[in-house]
Amino acid sequence: MNQDYIKPDAWSIVEEGFDKERIKSSESLFSIGNGAMGQRANFEENYSGGTFQGSYIAGVYYPDKTRVGWWKNGYPEYFAKVLNAPNWIGIEVVINGKQLDLNTCTSVQDFRRELNMKEGWYKRSFSAEMPSGEQISVVATRFLSLDLDELGAIKYEVTAINQDIEVTFRPYLDSGITNEDSNWDDKFWNTTAVSMDKDQGFIEAHTMKTEFATCTYMQTMVAYNGKAVISNSGNKTENLVSLAYDQQVSKGSSISLTKFGGYTVSRNHGKSELVATAKSILDKAMQIGFDGLLEKQKDAWAKIWKMSDITIAGDVKAQQGIRFNIFQLNQTYLGKDSRLNIGPKGFTGEKYGGSTYWDTEAYCLPFYMATKNQEVAWSLLEYRYHHLEKAIENAEKLGFSNGAALYPMVTMNGEECHNEWEITFEEIHRNGAIAFAIFNYHRYTGDYSYIPKMGLEVLIGIARFWHQRVNYSVDKEQYVMLGVTGPNEYENNVNNNWYTNYLAKWCIDYALEQLEVVKNHYPEDYLRIMTKTQLEDPETSDWAKVAGSMYFPFSDKHGVYLQQDGFLDKEMIKVPDLDKSERPINQKWSWDRILRSPYIKQADVLQGFYFFEDHFSNEALAKHFDFYEPFTVHESSLSPCVHSIQAAKLGRMEQAYTFYLRTSRLDLDDYNKEVEEGLHITSMAGTWMSIVEGFGGMRVAEDMLNFSPQIPTQWNSYTFRVNFRNQIVTITVTEETSSFEISEGEPLTIKVNGKNVVLVPGKTIEA
């Protein structure tokens, strides 16, 4: 554990004390977002010390060009980058003619940050002494509105402590910003207009290449002693617009600036409407006012927590950790816009380009299914349906034909935008996760309608891909799949990765099954899809042949499926026997050494056992878990959750809890010394799964919710809520018992430890 400066608190993230070394880490941890935009917790006032500036607009990216040693056919020409957007939060604060800058103040006292997760706001307060002796205190409160999701609000209050002072506020917008991560230091933004209108300012700028047009806007009000302070000047340059407010502030008195700001974007509005739309948002904001907006913010977050909160009694750090994870997932994605998805770092940094990975389907979907209405999960599925044509193009670039679809490893708009052959071309299991998500959605929601409407076409494209991707081995007399990278990215270009082979077979079987269902029950959809895809019988029989004769590497000696061909040739030294100085191996070893080692970055065979739990006995799970876990270094934040769930299933609660701890406070405690780059958003969903599916044992089987609750000995009790088919089920687990309740609606039959239990509204049932 590398830091423990975050104060334990059930509902808030709190930092106390000013430490310049922590600025970038706290900028990540105190990030705010509303699904449509987000930003790092940069200071409003100037700061001359080290900082990582970031404000991000969902879906606005830049295709940065790339270059590699030897270009490979099929590589995309670019790597999509999430863009640091124009700064709208900036407020120059000038005390007696000198800039307030915490980096140069003589002293900074009572520095405190709070990210209030219950209500969805971020507050920073401090006292500071200027080099020229003036003492002031500041309270700055900020939030991004869930209600008006193109709007953010700031209240910035300055109090004169030891003398009368002249305060000048210069709130500004700035489009002269850059990305930390840029390959060629290209200019990403082009500013086309800078304007102001009384207390309002506007910058129109568009991204280069992608041509996303944006209006960054602001309106400010300053009040002193109950009276408005009038802006006395404004300033415009090529990339900047600022207003200025001067006021003498008496010792002991406070002056307050309220700033509304944000972005309107051509993704959502006509390009010529951006300024007008911004003005109408500002009108609404002015009508409602800062306090009114804050009230709405609290209500909106109350609704979110009502469906998704997890409480843990007896362990405040665990409580804080899980709420932080749930909070951040909700800040990142709310499912309102099916063109958006969940970037691994959300709106908290630039790394991973803000793009979509298989993380969404494999890890995030269960969280959103269980804590939102089903429309949100539908949106996530629809996102991939909209990208089906691009996935077919992507497969064509790699030599596939006839409508075979390969979804990209990393994408912003459906096109592949990553270029390392061993990942881009070979980590094809992502295709299977997308098919599995369709199955999972139907299993959880009971809603079959997605499949005839959209899903079946996706399943056909994916089945076609697998059918073309395998080949028949005369030597093995079975179908094999050569040259892939599995979820364990510490192996590249292996043959017969068990997980990928298993997924491929399952995808084909599932597609064939759904073809039958749709044919029999949705004949019109079937006809439309058959016409569109030109799928005919000889092809599906060929699919079936492949699925029926797929090769799975297996060791008779060990009684386990092998991660891939040749796995047993490795030097099988278990992780605990590896010198600690060698770890993490991805920082200590060259790539070839990692590849030839037995070490597993994240669950691979076990990922398959997680997805297809019903296909394997508990004995088989135990055998595979005991074989593979000792070689697993969990150097992906997505690894421990699967192991936690499986350890819980095997009744190994101590081990399950140990795995749970590895992700629940990964960012808060900065295990990997990299939190300053941003938060691990997608792995946060894994933490949620560890509790709900792991400790709570929640499954959906036979169209019913199932639970087999356990509790870590470190906890007194825990409670979680899930939305199952429009009923909110609350589950409370203590050492002694588990209790279940629903708040309204029809009676709901669930299974607890294999036995049916009928829940009726308002009644808590112990089971």
Add this chain to the structure above:
Amino acid sequence: MNQDYIKPDAWSIVEEGFDKERIKSSESLFSIGNGAMGQRANFEENYSGGTFQGSYIAGVYYPDKTRVGWWKNGYPEYFAKVLNAPNWIGIEVVINGKQLDLNTCTSVQDFRRELNMKEGWYKRSFSAEMPSGEQISVVATRFLSLDLDELGAIKYEVTAINQDIEVTFRPYLDSGITNEDSNWDDKFWNTTAVSMDKDQGFIEAHTMKTEFATCTYMQTMVAYNGKAVISNSGNKTENLVSLAYDQQVSKGSSISLTKFGGYTVSRNHGKSELVATAKSILDKAMQIGFDGLLEKQKDAWAKIWKMSDITIAGDVKAQQGIRFNIFQLNQTYLGKDSRLNIGPKGFTGEKYGGSTYWDTEAYCLPFYMATKNQEVAWSLLEYRYHHLEKAIENAEKLGFSNGAALYPMVTMNGEECHNEWEITFEEIHRNGAIAFAIFNYHRYTGDYSYIPKMGLEVLIGIARFWHQRVNYSVDKEQYVMLGVTGPNEYENNVNNNWYTNYLAKWCIDYALEQLEVVKNHYPEDYLRIMTKTQLEDPETSDWAKVAGSMYFPFSDKHGVYLQQDGFLDKEMIKVPDLDKSERPINQKWSWDRILRSPYIKQADVLQGFYFFEDHFSNEALAKHFDFYEPFTVHESSLSPCVHSIQAAKLGRMEQAYTFYLRTSRLDLDDYNKEVEEGLHITSMAGTWMSIVEGFGGMRVAEDMLNFSPQIPTQWNSYTFRVNFRNQIVTITVTEETSSFEISEGEPLTIKVNGKNVVLVPGKTIEA
């Protein structure tokens, strides 16, 4: 075949006719070099059309920074680039005040280039009409002196055809040059001084980062009607120095400019001595004169040809092709400087960075051993000995220890400078080629002295590497080598590449043998080496254990060694059954598809059968040849030669000749449509091997030269010469017979078709 504009000629490369589309190709084909520097056949006068400017100084490079998607530990920070050096050949030619520029002339007639390989010069001649109507003819002759290898010479003659004209010559030096291949458009050269002195000009410039200091220099003389024309002005700018000569030239008369120029470099002289050295070279040149230097050039090339010429009767294109190959190899490397080596493109382009690859040991060494004195081959070996420390460092970066050495895949100074993990970290067979070269040198020259002096240390470092690189497979109960790339780069990260495993075993065995020999016969060297390397017995026993129990993949069904584990799982469609539109696969297929295909880029298992011919029966060779060749696409220019030699050995002369043709005129006929990027220098040595080792059947065995000559039916006869232990042996093969002679020295016993034959000077023996 893509071009046939090169006229067949036994001793010259000739182009006739002006075609702007061919400029870049001809710039490559007519390149000149003298081992110390080289240049593309760029025009002296201005040319505003498409051109690829290149003048290169041996050993002068730039470490261009690189960036890749995901950096891997152990990657070098840079990729070495051969540098386009300052231009010393430039001559502005001004006719009646207007620049001569063939791109804008009204007509260009009688355009002719000749690269005279026998005498080592390049001549260009043409008549042109200026847009303003003046008609002139030009003859420009150029060579880089073998005698004074820092010097080049140009004679540039202009004749007035249809009217009196005013000719202005402005010879210049220009250091404001760039590389075509630059990752970040960095500036590679920094000019520090520009000076002139009467008819001389000097530019001092050094490379960025590597700080190679150079003086580019020139001296010019202009003569008209037997009288010197005096320079009337000069001009200096930041990166340029030029002189100017004005002269009225009468219709029918000629004016001639002689320009001497070149580079002095801090690799060879003190930094403060560069200008003075240049002046003293110019003094020598002026004393000898252009014609005198040209005579010396002819003599020097006559000496080279005396030892290395191959004549082919009855096929002028074949004759031209083989001489072109021998000529270019000699232009690239002459073995005078053991800090230099043979870049795959020599001095003819920028691609492959001018760096050293395993091509040198595997393909070029046999050529240089047989056509030079043995000091040249010694220099090539010494080059690697000087890099041993760097090879040990390189291995340490990849986690090896205790003096294990991994030579770089690509290098300028011993450091690795390529960063693709599958090549840099995994194409480790290069280490074996370097050990094999030591064996090969001793076998051919009979000179053991390199081994105790230098070679044994190299062999120890290499043996240590292999010993550490393998691991014991409990499953196979043998040593395995996981995660390598063999010579067939169309497979990456495979397990148990047969060639690499075989080389590793052989390297260890050979090192152990040489340890014994040195111990017994060179006790002082042995003591020194043991002290330096700290090699002790338990370690060598461990080596022996590995060599004695190495795993080699073998197919009982096919009776062949497998290229790697799992090779038989591929879809085994032979190359002739592959649709032509799919080829070359490296241009048509994405990398993953290439990798999972059975297609072989260049000899892999067969490369091993070539190196270790004695270890396998002819039957085994035939079996492996017949198994692998049908899957070989020969998309490396290094592939056909090995197959040609082996086909000849199997008595399949038609097939051998077909393979031979694929490389002998690879560049002249531009098979791969890329000759404009430069020539394939290292594969030219393979062409030489195809004749000498393939058709001539030359081997060294039992300390004797062996021949088993055959002749392609397309030829009447062929003759080649080799220097075997300081005796020049001339071999002439006709359809009916083979004859052998030596010119001087002691009688020499050779074997022809297995029978001893004694050669005595001056007597031609038929056998």
